[in-house]
Amino acid sequence: MARKKIMFKDAINEAMRLEMERDESVIILGLDVAGSAGTEQERDSWGGVLGVTKGLYPLFPDRVIDTPISESAYVGAAVGASACGMRAVGELMFSDFMGVCFDQLYNQAAKFRYMFGGKAVTPVTIRTMIGAGFSAAAQHSQSPYSMFAHVPGLKSIIPSNPYDAKGLLAASIEDDDPCVFFEHKALYTMKGDVPEEHYTIPLGEANVVQEGKDVTIVALARMVQFAEKAAKKLAKDGIECTIIDPRTISPMDWNTIYSSVEKTGRLVVVDESYDLCGVASDICGHVSQNVFGALKAAPQMVTAPFTPTPFAANLEAAYLPDAKKIEAAIRKTME
Amino acid sequence: MKTQLSKEDLLKAYRKMREIREFEDRVHVEFAKGTLPGFVHLYSGEEAVAVGVCEHLNDKDRIASTHRGHGHCIAKGVELEGMMAEIYGKKTGTCGGKGGSMHIADLDKGMMGANGIVGAGPPLIAGASLASKLRKDGSVGVVFFGDGASNQGTNFESMNLAVTLDLPMIFVLENNGYAESTSPKYSAKVGSENIADRARGFGMPAVTVDGNDFFAVYEAAGEAIERARKGGGPTFIECKTMRYFGHFEGDAQTYRPKNEVKDARANDCPLKRFADAVTSAGLVDAAEIEAVDKEVLAQVEQAVKDAENAPQPDLDALMNDVYVSY
């Protein structure tokens, strides 16, 4: 690990490069994943809308495939190719666009194996961007992973740092089930230590970011940073927090969450998505059902309010969970 | 040159095109300063398409737009002041600051919104024109969409639906040669380079016109809209045009030939072409054109000032208008 810290987006790029080197059946499909197709200029001008796939086309010109703006067709083709021996990585630029292609995941990829009596293997991975905070408004800021996690047969992966992003993406691509991999756009420039070599992180293993005896905070993606900030502040007042980053919400590492709540007796779940039918309510529900006896206070949820993402900066700031809101929720469990 | 447009109409059309150009060029400058939030896609260079079509429409006619929506808004009569404030995320914006550049809408003007989802417009306008047809009020629906969007399944399905239901609907394809960095030569191989050929396959009249020639667009749109108003069904109009800025503000545009935009600005600018045509035909004086330019410049200047000084939305706006009922 002698090298400098690298960015989250470079970690993702590296995971794809290593997988493509290791396995010829790995292909990438998406919009402008190389770029300049059909022009007289050099290819790889874009490397995806934020440059995450940049540099892969020159290495694997036959396997980095620009598609027309036809999400239903190319996400579906990633599914179909994967059911026929390829290991496709489809890039759905923004997760908000899943509305255009959901059937191919929801009714097709997710259900093949079960419907076909265990005979199908569909090792497709769909990478897609989530997250608010950029004044990108209602159709480019959502975090709709709970809709995918709600579907038996799909796995939902949500990394919070560069190290996890690389290991989890490698694991997703190598996984034989359909995986949806959610990348928070605010994390792309986050830097961290990432080994150069290939490694994987098992899907379904939470990361315990820090341990403390008073409160268990469960947070995902960008919310992990906010939770850390809140925990730091509370530590000054003698309140010690455990922070758990589930990293995947399907499968969910219930044991790690339960055993932490058994120790702390208090739970705060932080999620950038909504409380209604979301990850936060789900975790609170499971904990209440399974380790109710350990709870010293009502579990708290810190989520976005039940509205689309507003454009105006002041409204968007009010919309997003932040360290202050997390701190308040934690204090509530301590009352 | 011949045209049935009166001098007044000509000046009105020119003013609209100038408003779009001035507005977009100014947003470009403001964005570069870092004063504007979010994603912004500019329409400079494509003015003749939006204006050539919308000059035939009234407030009862509906249009659906794209991520590159400012031009359609202005052409459909949405006020510049509200639009600028919306782009700044202010309370006085067309949508109260809750939508931004990609979602400017003014339903009273028949403008059903810019759109963040490529290919979302065609089905919506199929519905709008179905409503027109059932209400029998003679109104029509127009969907603007790009060469990239033409590959979206929603577009193919809507073409078929429009023909099946004989809808008063016009498909206006803005073929500006790129979808982000991808050329339709790669993504929309239709043999002839005219994406309009696809529409003919669905059984509707389809034409390809020079989208930088206001009069060519105006004529094609006039014929299509009149046919639709009379119950003659849908039409597809492909307009070949050019965007002058990047896909979004901040795009380095390495996929474009170096002088492409410079040449287009010099030799194929829709505003220059319009001004040259009407002045050399003696229909409008050069001084009148210049007067419009000046007035619009001042108007946009004022819109920016007002937007900068306008208040942010009130915080309770966050929870409002998720539903009608609460």
Ligand SMILES: Cc1ncc(C[n+]2csc(CCOP(=O)(O)OP(=O)(O)O)c2C)c(N)n1
């Ligand atoms: C469903 C969906 N897919 C992809 C995008 C990202 N995107 C925004 S604009 C665009 C290119 C659109 O090209 P075109 O239709 O030609 O319109 P132009 O930008 O040239 O006006 C893409 C891929 C999106 N907003 N929605």
Ligand SMILES: [Mg+2]
């Ligand atoms: Mg285009």
